[in-house]
Amino acid sequence: MLATMVKVSAQQPRNVEKTGTKTPAKYGFGRTATLKEISLLDIDVRPDGKGLPAGQGDALKGKALYLSKCAVCHGNNNTDFSTAKLPAPMLVSDTSAKSRPKAIGNYWPYATTIFDYLRRAMPYNAPGTLTNDEVYSITAYLLHANKIIKQSDILNAETLPKVVMPAKKLFIMDDRKGGPEVK
Amino acid sequence: MDDKKISRRTLLGGVIAAAVVPMKATFAKEIQKGLPLDEEIREDPTKVIGLGPSAVGKRATFEAPIRKFSETSSRTPLQDFYGTITPSDLHYERHHAGVPNIDPNQYELLIHGMVESAMKFTLADLKCFPSVTRLCFLECAGNFRTGKEELTPQDVLGLTSQSEWTGVMLSTLFREVGVSPKATWFLAEGSDAAVMTRSIPMEKAWDDAMIVYAQNGEAMRPEQGYPARLLLPGWEGNMNIKWLRRLEISDAPYMTREETSKYTYPVKDKIRMFSWEMDAxxxxxxxxxxxxxxxxxxxxxxxxxxxxxxxxxxxxxxxxxxxxxxxxxxxxxxxxxxxxxxxxxxxxxxxxxxxxxxxxxxxxxxxxxxxxxxxxxxxxxxxxxxxxxxxxxxxxxxxxxxxxx
The missing domain is CATH 2.60.40.650 (Immunoglobulin-like)
Incomplete structure (x- = not known):
């Protein structure tokens, strides 16, 4: 996974208050959060699949959902998409790095990001209203439309993290640290 | 009679402010010359009692600096400033699904994940912790426009602003919840309709990251993240998550939409990601x-x-x-x-x-x-x-x- 390329050390906290008074180990402000409170907010999904919910979907169901909920802004991917002026980004392209526009097929490095973003922020006019099954299906449709999975593939918490995105190999970490070199 | 006088002047002030708007060049004498002066203004101020005290101050009626805004952002009028503090109402904006309206009495920040104890903090709780004040700039990572001669500093680089911020060091909160020494990343999440998320390396939390609730001495403006936001001094604006509702402590980045398909850029035949610092x-x-x-x-x-x-x-x-x-x-x-x-x-x-x-x-x-x-x-x-x-x-x-x- 890409994350292993990042060199991040687990530093120990250092005391930043320099007031001269002794700072306590704990201040005692705030309260313990309940598991229910956490689960209500904890909607994120990682590339390793952590956070993916139960449920499943496929591209055929996803296409119908896409046409009714997404196409109004993102366009109908079956028609000419090179000239259309759309209110939202194109989501479908071929998978070559040089193709434009930047879309899922040629620019997105992780398939889990599609699920995470759809569930939290889409559709733009009704964010957070898709069911988990609907999110799996629209994700499947977008991956299929970008020629990354087959139409018959079922997406769920097990299969989605295994989808390898064509753009993943293009991504590099910024390694600049300041200094005179222009990079 | 006093009331009549005030309303007449207030109205006049509005008219003159509007007339000044296109005349942005307050420095340039030639442009200022020929500005039509209304008779009322030429009135000798030493012979007329001025306006009394008021609840909230206003700019001089001759001064009308404005942000230039589109559907997704607004730009700070850099050419109108003589110093480095951006007046709060002129701070640039970039948001992805509008400015949410958050009741500070309902506000809570959740910190969970790789911690000894998952906790929730109200705004009042955050204000109880030892506070820190610092000045720093914020800047959108996409801040640069070119292409024609008719561009002002605001047009070219208006997606940066500076405020004095006050809040609690993130390290203070992370000690309070007992962040695991194995944690290397955390996710920050906003409560706007984009439910904006970014992954941030833990080093920044132990260095100089803050949760801030005040801007230029008063409660932060809604456009800047009221009632509380993440502040990562020197790092690209998008990571300074506004309307902050949740921090999840982790041992891997989340690869959110904003750090993969956005805020990344081509470098030769590759795509560079995780550019955090804003270069000089x-x-x-x-x-x-x-x-x-x-x-x-x-x-x-x-x-x-x-x-x-x-x-x-x-x-x-x-x-x-x-x-x-x-x-x-x-x-x-x-x-x-x-x-x-x-x-x-x-x-x-x-x-x-x-x-x-x-x-x-x-x-x-x-x-x-x-x-x-x-x-x-x-x-x-x-x-x-x-x-x-x-x-x-x-x-x-x-x-x-x-x-x-």
Whole structure:
């Protein structure tokens, strides 16, 4: 996974208050959060699949959902998409790095990001209203439309993290640290 | 009678403010000349009792600085400032699904994941912790516009602003919840309709990250994240999650949409991601388009800043980049903060170009557009910080110099 390329050390906290008074180990402000409170907010999904919910979907169901909920802004991917002026980004392209526009097929490095973003922020006019099954299906449709999975593939918490995105190999970490070199 | 007088003046003030709007060049004498003065204003102020105290102050009716806004952002009027504090109502905005309206009495911040104890903090709780105040700039990673001569500093670089922020160090909160020593990343999430998320390396939390609730001494503005936001001094604006509702402590980045398909950019045949620090840059704010200067002494003025620390030098060229000389930096020069610079120049009336370039404590020298495109290719995108030039024509008119990548 890409994350292993990042060199991040687990530093120990250092005391930043320099007031001269002794700072306590704990201040005692705030309260313990309940598991229910956490689960209500904890909607994120990682590339390793952590956070993916139960449920499943496929591209055929996803296409119908896409046409009714997404196409109004993102366009109908079956028609000419090179000239259309759309209110939202194109989501479908071929998978070559040089193709434009930047879309899922040629620019997105992780398939889990599609699920995470759809569930939290889409559709733009009704964010957070898709069911988990609907999110799996629209994700499947977008991956299929970008020629990354087959139409018959079922997406769920097990299969989605295994989808390898064509753009993943293009991504590099910024390694600049300041200094005179222009990079 | 008093009431009548006040309402008449208030109305008049509004009319005059509107008339001043297109006359942005408060520095340029020639442009100011010929502004129609209403008779009421010419009234001798030493012979008339002025307005009394009021609940909330206002700008002088002659001053009307404004943000330029689109559907997704608004830009700070850099050319209207004489210092480095951005008035809160002129702070730039970039949001992805509008500004949410959050009741501070309902507000809670959840911190969970790799911690001893998952906890929730109300706004009042956050304010109970030891507080810290610092000045620093914020800047959108996409802050750079070019392409035509009719661009003001606001048009070119208006997606940066500076405030004095007050809040609690994130390290204080992370000790309170007992962050695991194995944690290497955390996710920050906003409560806007984009439910914006970014992954942030744990080092920043132990360094200088804050949760802030105050801006320029008062409660933070809604556009900046009311009632509480993440502040990552020197790092790209998008990561400073506003309307912050949740932090999840983790041992891997989440690869959210904003850190993969957005806020990344082509470098040759690759795509560079996780560019956090905003590199050193500068802009001359006077003289600039659409101002007009006269031959003689001109104090060139502007701001410089670096997300990697302190600005150590700003160099000015008044001969189209052939020679460079140091500008004076206004002290105190603060780390990761807009730094005001000035350079006294006697213009002989011949056409030229004036430029500024910033140098920071790491030895980084603000590059030319050509240096950037040579290093990265012509793809452009985020984190573009080239030296920019203003062209001064023989008639004193000043124009942006659009350069091609």
């Amino acid at each position: 840059r500068s802009i001359i704010t006077y003289p600039s388009y659409p101002q007009k200067v006269q031959r003689g002494w001109i104090e060139i003025r502007g701001i410089a800043w670096s997300g990697r620390g302190v600005i150590t030098r700003v160099e000015i060229s008044t001969d189209s980049g052939k020679t460079w000389a140091d500008a004076n930096l206004q002290s105190p020069v603060l780390s990761k903060a807009h730094t005001y610079f000035r350079y006294l120049w006697s213009w002989d009336g011949s056409p030229t170009e004036i430029l500024s370039r910033a140098i920071d404590e790491t030895g980084y020298i603000q590059p030319s557009l050509k240096q950037l495109t040579d290093a990265r290719g012509a793809g452009g995108g985020y984190h573009m910080n080239p030296v920019t030039a203003w062209q001064i024509k023989a008639d004193g008119t000043t124009w942006f110099k659009p350069e091609k990548a």
